[in-house]
Amino acid sequence: MSRSNFILARLTDEELGALSPHLSVVKLVFGEVIAETHERVRRVYFPHSGIISCVVDLAGGGAIETGMIGKDGVCGALQALDDKISLNRIVVQVAGEASVIDPDRLRDFALNSPNLRKLLVKYDLLFMAQVQQTAACNAVHNVRQRLCRWLLRMHDLQGPNLELTQEFLAQMMGVRRTSVTDVAKELQKAGLISYKRGQIHISDVDLVKAWACECEEDLKMHHKHIFDPPPAEQF
Amino acid sequence: MPHYLLHIEYLDERIIDEEGAEFASLDLARSEAMAALRELFAAAVLSEGKPVPRSISIYNETAEHLANVGLELVLPKGVLTDW
Numbered sequence: 001m002s003r004s005n006f007i008l009a010r011l012t013d014e015e016l017g018a019l020s021p022h023l024s025v026v027k028l029v030f031g032e033v034i035a036e037t038h039e040r041v042r043r044v045y046f047p048h049s050g051i052i053s054c055v056v057d058l059a060g061g062g063a064i065e066t067g068m069i070g071k072d073g074v075c076g077a078l079q080a081l082d083d084k085i086s087l088n089r090i091v092v093q094v095a096g097e098a099s100v101i102d103p104d105r106l107r108d109f110a111l112n113s114p115n116l117r118k119l120l121v122k123y124d125l126l127f128m129a130q131v132q133q134t135a136a137c138n139a140v141h142n143v144r145q146r147l148c149r150w151l152l153r154m155h156d157l158q159g160p161n162l163e164l165t166q167e168f169l170a171q172m173m174g175v176r177r178t179s180v181t182d183v184a185k186e187l188q189k190a191g192l193i194s195y196k197r198g199q200i201h202i203s204d205v206d207l208v209k210a211w212a213c214e215c216e217e218d219l220k221m222h223h224k225h226i227f228d229p230p231p232a233e234q235f
Numbered sequence: 236m237p238h239y240l241l242h243i244e245y246l247d248e249r250i251i252d253e254e255g256a257e258f259a260s261l262d263l264a265r266s267e268a269m270a271a272l273r274e275l276f277a278a279a280v281l282s283e284g285k286p287v288p289r290s291i292s293i294y295n296e297t298a299e300h301l302a303n304v305g306l307e308l309v310l311p312k313g314v315l316t317d318w
Contacts, residue, residue: 142278142281142282143278165254166254167254167256175274176267176270176271176274177241177254177256177271178241178243178252178267178268178271178272178274178275178291179271179274179275179278181241181243181250181252181253181254182243182250182275182288185250185251195253196253197253197254198254
C-alpha cells in the first residue's frame with residue numbers, strides 16, 4: 001500500500017522496510033484540518049489517494065489554495081526536518097488514505113538516509129515550483145483556464161469522477177462561486193465535463209487540456225527535470 | 236439559514252444556479268450578487284468575445300423570484316449610457 005505514494009515508492013526495499021514499522025495508514029476525511037497556521041505539525045502524510053490542500057486565509061474572510069498534495073507528494077516533511085510549524089492551513093480537499101509517520105521518526109530516518117533526504121528535498125523543490133506557478137497563474141490566467149488546469153490536476157490524482165461543490169471550487173480558486181457556475185456551464189455545453197450538484201465527471205480530458213493554461217504541463221516538465229533528469233543534469 | 240439561487244442573466248441565455256448558497260438575509264444575498272456581477276463583468280471585459288452578463292436574478296428554493304441585481308447597480312454612473 002505504501003508504494004501507492006510516489007515518494008515512498010522511490011525508497012529501496014531495505015529503506016521502506018526500516019520505515020514501515022513507524023508508518024500507519026489513516027483515512028483522509030473531507031474537510032479535516034491537518035494543521036492550522038503556525039500550529040505544530042503532528043504527523044507527516046504520504047497520501048495514497050485523496051488530496052490535501054495548503055490554504056492561505058485572508059483577512060477579509062476569503063481563502064485561496066496555494067498548493068495541492070496528492071499521491072505524488074508528501075505533506076509536512078520539511079517541517080519535520082526543522083521546527084515542525086505549519087506556515088498555512090492544511091486541509092483535506094478530497095477524501096482518501098495516507099501513510100503517516102511521527103515527524104521526529106521521519107527526521108531520524110532522513111538524517112541516516114541520504115536517499116530519503118534527497119527525495120524530500122526534491123519534492124520540496126517541486127512543491128515550491130507548484131506554488132510559484134500558481135502565483136503566476138492566479139495573476140494572469142482567466143477563471144476558465146484556471147478551472148481547466150485545476151481539473152487536469154484532479155484528473156491526474158483522482159481520475160474522472162470528482163465530488164466537489166462549486167462553493168468549494170470557488171474557495172480553492174479564490175473567485176466567487178457565481179464565476180465557477182458560469183464557467184462550469186460553458187465547459188458542460190462544450191462537452192468537457194458533466195456536472196450535477198457536487199458531482200463532476202470529466203468527459204473529455206483532451207479538451208480540458210486544450211482549454212487549460214500551460215501551467216500544469218509546465219509543472220509536469222519540472223517534475224521530470226527534478227525526479228528523472230537526463231544524466232548530465234543529475235545532482 | 237435561507238438558501239438562495241443566483242441565476243446569471245445574459246442577453247439571450249440564463250445560466251441556472253443549480254447549487255445555490257446560504258445567506259443570513261436577502262440583503263446579504265444581494266450583496267453577493269453585486270460582487271459576483273462585478274467579477275463576471277470584469278472577466279467579460281478582459282476576455283476576447285465573452286458576452287457581458289446583464290444581471291443576476293435571486294430566487295429562493297421554492298423558485299420564487301426575490302430580487303434582480305442589474306449592471307446599472309454595480310458599474311459607475313455613465314458607463315451604460317449607450318447600453
